[in-house]
Amino acid sequence: MGLTSKEARFKVAPDWIPPRIGLLDFTSIQENCMNALEKAFTVSFTLALLFHPHLALGSQKKPCLDLIRPLQDKKDKVEAQGGLWGVFERSDHLKSHSQEAMALDSKISEVLFTLKYLCKTRDGVPLNDLAEYILNNVERKGKEDFRKELGVLGKPKEVIDKWLKFAEGAAQNRTRQLEMDSIKDTIHGAESLINRYGKISDKALQSPDPNPVLPETRTLIEDISIFEKENPCMLKAFQEQSRIPFWDIDENHGGS
Template sequence: MWSLFERSPDLRMESSQAVQLESKINELIFISNYLCQTLDGVPPNDLAKYVTNNIEEKGKKKFRKELRVLGISHEEIDEWFAFADFSLKHLSRKLILKSVKASIRRAGDYLLRYKELAIQIDQAPRKDQLQQAVKLKNEIDKLEIDDTNLSLGLWEIHQVPRWDFDGSVGGS
């Protein structure tokens, strides 16, 4: 979508709107995939495994001291511990397959609308397609709030904290 906007003189100045729409479409796909993968519970990720295993082995107090020696802030440690608790609580949460399928069908309708809009812009770009793109993005926002499964998936995904306990990500 972004490249379609960029190629059109009428839409180029608003290509950031296309990027936002692309982001929402990617998010819908990601959430739908996540829901399929977590129908029978949320498997712990590497951080949850790392924290829970160390807490079980060493206890919270000792493990917290080790993390502080590694330079992890109190706030980040609290986030990690809270996430480990969250992960344990959601190991066995179940979703209803029929309900998830309905949510994915609804999300699929928006993916089809996105595709149709992209085809229209590719064939004959017009200024009014900007409003269509913005409207579609806003409707996806609403869907993610109103649809119980999509909302839950998005919320669960956002519970995962940023983590880099050995300093191998980012920096110089």
């Protein structure tokens, strides 16, 4: 019986063998699929960071603070002895110089506080309560009307001017950026200073002789002061902190 034209069209020849995909062909297909998946992931991840930048900021800040942890540990080791001040106080030969030890303790704390500030504000300085108070009122009432209101509350003109100038700077600093490499360099520079601090403490504990300890204490205080003045990141942090005025809107509790 003959085949219809439709049946003949779909009839498979008895000696026909389906083509096989060779190993190289399969590997090529696999690589193409992986490349496509990688491209899709890259695009998705880029879009996620574009529309949700906080995802990147959190991961950047944590490593920065982690770099400070070894320095904090060294400071904590000295602090466990009562600080360098406590070490000096327990030494008959160094007790009379404990104020210098206290000054060095304070300097080391200042350095660590500033390093943490740099890490936490790498992507901008959050507004404090005073800046929010001023900016919100200026936005709602206008600068001049708010200035008059502060005058009625008893604020002197110089204080009002200082507050308004501070708030303007604070608004700008919300978006100021710091380079991570610069912060790392600053942390590295502070590391040698804090290492010296730990060694001074060890020497004071191990030897009653004040001769090597006192000169090193005084030199380190001076070197930290120079570091704070000459390192760009440290200097910037101090400038930003120094612009924050003391304030208390309730005149019954003082303030300025």
